[in-house]
Amino acid sequence: MKIVVCIKQVPDTTEVRIDPKTGTLVREGVPSIINPDDLGGLEAALRLKDSLGAEVAVLSMGPPQADVALREALAMGADRAILLSDRAFSGADTWATSYTLAAALTKIGYDLIIAGRQAIDGDTAQVGPQIAEHLHIPAVTYVKDIEKVFDALVVKRMFEDGYQKIKVKTPCLLTVLKEINQPRYMRVSGIFDAYKEKTVELWTVKDIDVDLNLIGLKGSPTRVNKSFTKGAKTAGKVFTVTPQESAHLIVEKLKEKFLIG
Amino acid sequence: MEIGLSKEHTLLKKMLRDFANNEVKPIAAEVDENERFPSETVAKMAQAGLMGIPFPKKYGGEGGDYLGYVLAVEMISTACATTGVILSAHTSLCCGPIYDFGTEEQKLQFLVPLAKGEKLGAFALTEPNAGTDAGSGEMTARLQGDSYLLNGSKIFITNAGYADIYIIFAMTDKTLGTRGGMSAFIVEAKTPGFTVGPKEKKMGIRGSSTCELVFENALVPAKNMLGQIGDGFKIAMKTLDGGRIGVAAQALGIAQGALDETVSYVKQRKQFGKPIAAFQNTQFKIAEMAMKVEAARLLTYKAVNNKMNGVPYSVDAAMAKLFASETAMSVTTEAVQLHGGYGYTRSYPVERMMRDAKITEIYEGTSEVQHMVIAAGVLK
Amino acid sequence: MEQLKNGVLVYIEQRGGQVEKVSLELLGKGRELATRLNSTLLAVVIGYKINACALEAVYHGADRVYVVDEPLLADFMSKPYTKALMLVTQAVTPEIVLIGATSIGRDIAPRLSVCLHTGLTADCTSLEIDETTQGLLMTRPAFGGNLMATITCPNHRPQMSSVRPGVMLKPTRDVSLKGEVVKFPVKFTPEDKDVEILVTMKETAKKVKIEDAKVLVSGGRGMGSVDNMPLLYTLAGELHGEVSGTRAVIESGWLDKDLQVGQTGKTVRPDLYLACGISGAIQHVSGMEESGLIIAVNLNPTAPIFEVADLGIVGDVTKILPLVNKELLALKTNS
Numbered sequence: 001m002k003i004v005v006c007i008k009q010v011p012d013t014t015e016v017r018i019d020p021k022t023g024t025l026v027r028e029g030v031p032s033i034i035n036p037d038d039l040g041g042l043e044a045a046l047r048l049k050d051s052l053g054a055e056v057a058v059l060s061m062g063p064p065q066a067d068v069a070l071r072e073a074l075a076m077g078a079d080r081a082i083l084l085s086d087r088a089f090s091g092a093d094t095w096a097t098s099y100t101l102a103a104a105l106t107k108i109g110y111d112l113i114i115a116g117r118q119a120i121d122g123d124t125a126q127v128g129p130q131i132a133e134h135l136h137i138p139a140v141t142y143v144k145d146i147e148k149v150f151d152a153l154v155v156k157r158m159f160e161d162g163y164q165k166i167k168v169k170t171p172c173l174l175t176v177l178k179e180i181n182q183p184r185y186m187r188v189s190g191i192f193d194a195y196k197e198k199t200v201e202l203w204t205v206k207d208i209d210v211d212l213n214l215i216g217l218k219g220s221p222t223r224v225n226k227s228f229t230k231g232a233k234t235a236g237k238v239f240t241v242t243p244q245e246s247a248h249l250i251v252e253k254l255k256e257k258f259l260i261g
Numbered sequence: 262m263e264i265g266l267s268k269e270h271t272l273l274k275k276m277l278r279d280f281a282n283n284e285v286k287p288i289a290a291e292v293d294e295n296e297r298f299p300s301e302t303v304a305k306m307a308q309a310g311l312m313g314i315p316f317p318k319k320y321g322g323e324g325g326d327y328l329g330y331v332l333a334v335e336m337i338s339t340a341c342a343t344t345g346v347i348l349s350a351h352t353s354l355c356c357g358p359i360y361d362f363g364t365e366e367q368k369l370q371f372l373v374p375l376a377k378g379e380k381l382g383a384f385a386l387t388e389p390n391a392g393t394d395a396g397s398g399e400m401t402a403r404l405q406g407d408s409y410l411l412n413g414s415k416i417f418i419t420n421a422g423y424a425d426i427y428i429i430f431a432m433t434d435k436t437l438g439t440r441g442g443m444s445a446f447i448v449e450a451k452t453p454g455f456t457v458g459p460k461e462k463k464m465g466i467r468g469s470s471t472c473e474l475v476f477e478n479a480l481v482p483a484k485n486m487l488g489q490i491g492d493g494f495k496i497a498m499k500t501l502d503g504g505r506i507g508v509a510a511q512a513l514g515i516a517q518g519a520l521d522e523t524v525s526y527v528k529q530r531k532q533f534g535k536p537i538a539a540f541q542n543t544q545f546k547i548a549e550m551a552m553k554v555e556a557a558r559l560l561t562y563k564a565v566n567n568k569m570n571g572v573p574y575s576v577d578a579a580m581a582k583l584f585a586s587e588t589a590m591s592v593t594t595e596a597v598q599l600h601g602g603y604g605y606t607r608s609y610p611v612e613r614m615m616r617d618a619k620i621t622e623i624y625e626g627t628s629e630v631q632h633m634v635i636a637a638g639v640l641k
Numbered sequence: 642m643e644q645l646k647n648g649v650l651v652y653i654e655q656r657g658g659q660v661e662k663v664s665l666e667l668l669g670k671g672r673e674l675a676t677r678l679n680s681t682l683l684a685v686v687i688g689y690k691i692n693a694c695a696l697e698a699v700y701h702g703a704d705r706v707y708v709v710d711e712p713l714l715a716d717f718m719s720k721p722y723t724k725a726l727m728l729v730t731q732a733v734t735p736e737i738v739l740i741g742a743t744s745i746g747r748d749i750a751p752r753l754s755v756c757l758h759t760g761l762t763a764d765c766t767s768l769e770i771d772e773t774t775q776g777l778l779m780t781r782p783a784f785g786g787n788l789m790a791t792i793t794c795p796n797h798r799p800q801m802s803s804v805r806p807g808v809m810l811k812p813t814r815d816v817s818l819k820g821e822v823v824k825f826p827v828k829f830t831p832e833d834k835d836v837e838i839l840v841t842m843k844e845t846a847k848k849v850k851i852e853d854a855k856v857l858v859s860g861g862r863g864m865g866s867v868d869n870m871p872l873l874y875t876l877a878g879e880l881h882g883e884v885s886g887t888r889a890v891i892e893s894g895w896l897d898k899d900l901q902v903g904q905t906g907k908t909v910r911p912d913l914y915l916a917c918g919i920s921g922a923i924q925h926v927s928g929m930e931e932s933g934l935i936i937a938v939n940l941n942p943t944a945p946i947f948e949v950a951d952l953g954i955v956g957d958v959t960k961i962l963p964l965v966n967k968e969l970l971a972l973k974t975n976s
Contacts, residue, residue, distance in 0.1 A: 014910075016787050025788055031275075071272060094761070095754060121784050124763040126751035129719075133755035138835035139719055141748045154839065159744050161656075164716070165840035172835075186276045188310035188323035188333075195269045221760030221797040225778065227790040236935075238953035240942065246954045247964030250936055251972070253952045254880075254913070257934050290905075529930075530923055531948075608905050608924055 009069035037116025043183035075186035091217025098130030128175035277336035289341035292468035307378020321373035338514025342617035343468035349507035355382025383424035385415035396439035402431035421472035443493030454479030465616035512585035512621040576638035583631035586621035648680025650735035663741030663806035689715035699820035742803040760794035856882025863918020921946025
């Protein structure tokens with residue numbers, strides 16, 4: 001079985017801070033990690049490799065520094081790593097990104113594509129299902145368990161209030177939740193081998209078959225008009241009022257912050 | 262990418278940081294409180310390949326390098342000095358001499374399971390009457406047929422009772438003293454006549470198992486002698502050179518851990534209307550601490566570098582161990598001070614780090630011994 | 642850009658014949674946008690035997706509701722639902738499509754955006770019409786909520802947006818409202834059923850660990866006694882959150898050890914941390930100060946907790962909590 005895992009290198013958003021003086025995002029010194037949902041997907045693929053002897057390739061679209069994320073995947077046990085990196089891809093929204101990744105996946109060839117449900121920087125959860133649509137293959141999202149049963153996969157698809165057990169045949173695409181498993185640590189030998197024995201293949205726009213009008217900023221139906229922070233956090237106001245008024249203030253605050261409907 | 266570290270080592274450091282934060286740090290306080298040997302962590306370290314980092318794959322190792330191993334001890338000790346010393350004693354003091362002095366057969370028989378983490382190692386040189394004066398050991402090894410009969414005792418042995426394989430030093434010829442009178446042996450735990458005494462109650466590294474070993478006519482196969490007869494003292498000293506770097510790494514980790522905790526605390530703790538980090542007194546102390554830790558790091562990595570390049574490194578190792586251990590002691594003491602009353606309680610980790618730091622000035626050659634080694638190297 | 646006949650199309654998500662609240666909230670916003678565009682508010686509901694759902698859409702403001710009612714659609718399946726939604730959207734050609742960002746919405750919306758070759762903006766917290774272009778301005782959070790971005794879809798139609806539950810205001814239900822209900826038949830082929838549902842299970846929410854909870858109602862010594870702990874649990878239930886506590890409360894045996902927040906307990910960062918009778922000593926605060934919104938109630942006006950709280954109330958928490966509960970219940974029954 002040939003599995004391709006799509007991963008994204010993201011800043012560790014739990015470490016991202018707002019500068020208290022300027023109210024802007026502080027990105028320096030924030031470590032880069034493999035997106036947690038994607039890491040779960042990679043571990044799921046490696047477990048299928050362990051149990052079924054599947055071949056696991058890892059694909060990422062990103063800047064040159066995403067090489068580290070792919071080395072990490074190789075160190076965990078992936079067999080092949082491909083970095084799609086080219087100026088032509090930059091500025092892509094999810095539509096253009098998924099289109100580009102789909103073209104690369106077509107070239108790599110696959111039985112199963114695994115992606116994380118969403119990335120912690122973009123938080124859209126769009127690229128996975130969009131890739132499936134570009135490739136015209138079945139997609140199951142929010143997957144928390146994957147089992148191989150004869151010639152098909154049986155997966156657990158989570159909803160807010162329950163789940164479905166779904167049988168799907170390959171080729172297909174799954175998006176997984178990080179809760180699907182506890183990813184293994186990179187083995188020390190894996191780390192040294194990732195740099196000594198293995199390579200990260202670098203693919204540019206010339207290496208895949210795409211319409212240049214449909215990639216990068218040019219190919220993106222959505223545009224960012226502006227971005228802004230919510231401002232630096234300041235200590236709030238303190239009120240000394242009756243219990244009734246206190247309760248009301250609290251409920252109003254919850255409504256204001258959309259914590260209650 | 263960190264300055265001076267290659268890409269592999271940077272990635273390794275990331276993995277070690279995650280491992281330390283997820284597996285080691287959460288139980289560090291409990292391990293110390295209950296004086297409990299963290300067996301489950303040792304199993305996880307084995308799974309991650311941490312128990313044989315610098316050894317070639319054909320001997321069960323990870324095919325990494327010595328710097329990788331030192332980084333592991335450093336990062337793990339940042340979270341827990343107990344776990345750090347378990348790793349360094351196993352790797353430097355037990356795996357190390359077998360790798361350096363063992364026959365091919367001994368390496369395949371003993372080093373492979375040790376490097377894989379299937380077995381745990383220990384090293385026993387110190388005796389009740391032979392500490393710094395290691396050459397005056399009284400334990401004997403008498404040839405009897407194709408075995409040696411070991412008699413005597415060792416004290417303060419790290420990993421005792423949990424180790425499967427011990428490197429034991431005994432006098433095969435008392436008349437020759439340190440020049441040919443001592444020999445080294447690979448002794449398995451289940452050897453008849455070999456017993457492990459009760460655990461010492463210690464000031465720090467309380468989860469580490471430190472016990473007496475008692476040998477009463479313990480029978481060890483002659484083929485388990487490590488190196489040639491009479492090589493024991495040389496093997497011990499060479500092993501301790503490497504072990505010193507391991508302790509330097511452990512001390513460095515302790516100091517770094519204390520520094521990290523303190524930096525976080527002084528930014529949060531407010532007195533007189535501002536975080537205490539805003540006061541110049543605090544800032545100057547932090548500056549001193551950070552500088553010492555960095556200096557300790559560079560001395561340690563230099564010793565590692567020389568060892569890896571086959572350059573004589575005894576003096577470098579001694580400098581690193583001496584400086585790093587003194588740094589650990591001063592940085593952790595200052596850390597407790599900067600935490601104030603809270604730092605004195607077990608709610609905060611710095612008092613444990615201070616208790617843990619002290620031993621690094623004592624074992625594997627006291628600070629006094631390190632001075633002797635450095636002076637001898639400089640004045641020769 | 643000239644006005645298109647059909648302004649806003651809202652996807653009415655139904656599960657087991659029940660309309661999801663988020664879809665009704667989107668009808669509220671949809672009406673506002675449709676009015677600004679001088680156009681109509683449309684809805685589409687997909688499922689099997691779902692006529693009652695169509696009526697709910699009318700009672701919440703839809704001018705016309707398209708109904709795709711087919712046996713294959715009885716249980717949610719990604720491809721058939723996407724196909725149905727695509728066919729309706731292509732027939733209706735709306736300016737804007739709004740979809741609730743639920744685990745279903747976030748499955749079909751991206752697929753739809755590729756089918757229609759248009760842009761989709763996820764989890765929007767605000768939607769406005771641009772004065773000059775008449776285009777939709779979609780604002781959403783990124784970087785784990787640390788950054789806000791305003792997105793446009795200038796050259797593709799429809800402009801698609803998904804919105805989380807609880808963000809927009811639900812309009813009042815009015816059975817006197819009139820609207821068209823239009824049947825939209827869809828022919829499905831065997832290829833459309835590209836997966837097989839083996840089992841469908843409903844599950845009540847499992848107990849969440851405090852480190853993973855989005856809402857924490859946390860008690861300190863100011864709660865008074867163990868007898869007041871139920872106040873925390875009731876409020877936590879109302880807010881779909883969990884209960885946690887300070888070291889003092891755990892050591893007094895009022896709450897379990899695994900609910901302890903602080904230096905010797907756990908570090909938490911929920912969206913909402915309600916500090917009830919907690920003084921805010923440093924070893925507690927270090928475990929929760931990264932929380933999204935901190936509301937503190939304490940009798941002591943100089944309690945250090947007020948330095949990290951976004952909203953501070955000086956008062957008796959045992960009196961205030963029941964009143965908060967009451968108000969929350971009143972809100973629920975009114976809607």
